[in-house]
Amino acid sequence: MTRISCAAIAAALTALCGQMAGADTIKVGVIAPFSGPFATYGTQYRNAIEVYVAQHGNKAGEHEIEFVYKDSGGPNPDQVRSIAQELLIRDRVDYLAGFTFTPNALAVAPLIDQSETPTVIFNAATSSINKESKFFLRTSYTMWQVSEPLAQWAFDQGIKTVATTVSDYGPGIDAETAFRAAFEERGGKVVDAIRMPLSTTDFTPFLQRVRDEKPDAVFTFLPGGPPTFTYTKTYNENGLAQEGIRFLGTAETEEVNLQGLGEAAVGLTTAYHYSGAHDSETNRAFTAKLAEMFPGAVANWSSVGAYDGVDLIYHMVETSGSDGPAAIEAALGREWESPRGPLKLDPETRTVAQNVYIREVERDPASGQLVNREKGVIANVGDLGWTR
């Protein structure tokens, strides 16, 4: 279909929407996994959104905001595209949000371009997604954004040789490329780059190989859940820590499954943009409210991705209502304080520039729980993968 007729339909829909719903209710469609093995993401998003609404009310400026939740299951672009169509046409949402997996976000790019719908990505971390439509905004992070600072920090700590072990798929390869480029630019040496099959259940062979190579550290990227659990256990049980081979990671020690990793997690070093134990007023308010509303829930990076995403949506609604292009204009360059620290929506990459923290897993003496303790910070890092 030509651009003109699309725009016409979109305009007609928007006009219709304005008449039907009245100017004061703005709908936000949240597409996320609420079923299946990745349902934790959906739960985390939803909890965070409800906490935000409880803290800030359901009105942004003069507009009331309503959230419509839709289940995407796992990575499933076919389903996500049809859900997005339904949300845009039937539910007449003015904003889309969520998106845990890269293909799911990519699948809606042609749609949001036509309907001019601002779409806030809460998680998917491949840099190039935002190039597919100027209506994508991202409040999570990109692989490059956390991997590169980690490499620089490691080099500055005196780590000169590293073996990389990443899961053999898109995000893993991104992480490997980013870490390697930054580490070697500084003068470090990557002695071995192992790509581990996604279906790996026993990581012993890879870690035994790394152990025999005796690098200063091993950098890793794994999808969350079972692989991370097994990898960190194997790392410890095969004595890599005792040999002085340091663990360098990113999302591996995220808070939801952190307690499940047990003692094996203590001492793991990661570079990431959010720790549930971040010491700030905003974070304490957020985590306290979360614990109050949802007993047993823990905040992790997907929680703040959603929390900050909603904050951004409130800002857009307040300034621009349902006018998509104006909302994007209003969002670009915005600076605000998040539970993770200061944020700025970079006008060029449309991904937030943020602090990347170097953390180490410790057992908190007060609560007895494992926490990601911040040990260092690299301030205001943008999406370093944008121009790569």
Next chain:
Amino acid sequence: MSTGDGMGLFLNILVDGAAYGMILFMIAVGLSVTMGLMRVVNLAHGGFALIGGTLAHWAGQDLGLAFPLALAVAMLGTLAIALPLERLVYRRIYGFGELQQVLATIGLTFLIIAAVNLWQGSALLPVPLPESFARPVDLGFRTLPLHRLVVIGSGLAVIAGLWLLLDRSRFGIRLRAAVDNRGTASALGIDTDRIYMVAFGLGALLAALGGILGAELLPIDAYYPLRYMVLFLIVVAVGGLGSIAGSFAAALGLGMIETAARYLAPDLATIAFFAIVILVLALRPQGLMGKVSA
């Protein structure tokens, strides 16, 4: 010793391959009993492993029981769930066609997953093991966590026990008679219902044990049965239906091959694994030690 030198590499592959193969055997042996011996296409095998693992997590973590006690609670609990299910569901599908069995057991798997999901959520459910299991044991040329040795020991004990039970006891003879020809066996005064129930209970117990002992490599979460379903099936199919020894050989062989591929060519490990499965099954359609039957 370094992986760079040939002998060290070979020993590493041997040790890690055997340890991994034993874990594969432990998680698949229950299926070898229900699907291999009893001839039910039991896609819910992982479901029983999940029940065992979840109960062990609950008993160990939430109730704070010591590992042996948690293990006992989990196995008895699994049995207490499996036996009524045998009467309610399985007894009715023994005579069904394969596809109906596939559908019934997958429906059951969905219900088990949904129930665990509702009870414990969809995050990881770690099974607390004794501290000592994580301790590295010195093998001379390298170390191995005690946990792997425990699994190897359990695997050997299980195969010895099953051999005694199935090949050397009256129960084994009756089970074979009941599976081969139920009518005749009944006519001969064998209580086939009871034999089936005991055999099914045995399969479920082994599934639970395998789920718990294997949880270090195949961690328990609500979606465990679907995530590893193909892996269980491959071990049993490559080993050959009806042969516990076949499953044992297949598990060790596949474990060795996959471990070797991970040491030598990680990028190609998955392709190599499935290529070998295809090759073995193409050359030996009945599996390594399967009985030739129509």
Next chain:
Amino acid sequence: MKSWLTPFLVLALAGAAFLLFPYNLAFLTRILIMILLVLSLDLVLGFAGIATLGQAAMYGTGAYAAGLFAVHASGNPLAGLLVGAFAGAALALVSGLLLMRTRGLTLIMLTIAVASLCLEAANQLRGLTGGADGLRGIRMQPVLGLFPFDFAGQTGYWYALSVTVLVFAGLAVLTRSAFGLSLRGIHESPARMAAIGVSVYWRQVAAYTIGGGIAGIAGALAAQITQLVSLESYSFTISAEALIMLILGGAGRLYGAVIGTVIFMVVHHVAAANDPFNWLFVIGALVLFVVFLVPNGLVSLPLAVTRLWKGARHARA
């Protein structure tokens, strides 16, 4: 029932669905694509008796072939469908030469292994396929040069419906032909068919190849309508769900494939919309209900009810 009545009713329902659910066309289109895949499985499993849990191999290959064709060669939808069909059939033929020599569990495992190999190959060839990010850049021309794909998915729906109807009609003819009857014969007794001089092996290879072509068309349609192909096209989940849908509806009958798919997808859609966290309870219960109470599939439900009703009436008379 008159032979023209059922197809007429089904077509009328498809037309009514368009009018009744104008906002759900994308979902209805997904149902149609899934019906195509389940129909391909019905030919392979329901008619020819080839047990498979790897139909996604051909579906995914059709999707990637059509997607790559659109990106690198031409955005013509019909040409893309042909490419998808050819790719699916080619893979089915090559793998079928080996697979059709085996039976039962071995066959099932081999079909799973083929699909897994395809998945890993697509993951490794990420320069070509986009790997886990998905194959992007698919832009389609108007269907027949006349009907551009629109935002609401109207063209997509009619396009997918036309393809599904044509494939269904083709299968209806095929399954009534001598070839189709011989497949049924093979399903019931391979030994007897071999005894009367039918080459069981080659007929099964042929059936598997045709089924692969249809699965390839389904994949190609999905690629063209979503404008993205992901690794999930090869996933075990797709093969397994297609199998569940087929047995739910009733294997060996073309309408069974249609009914099973519609019911499964609608139940999923409704249950997942209301309580995604617990929707597996619903589908698990539905599956067990069918196995125990309607073992021939939901397609036989009206017949079973009619019989019951007639029986009751006779009893009263």
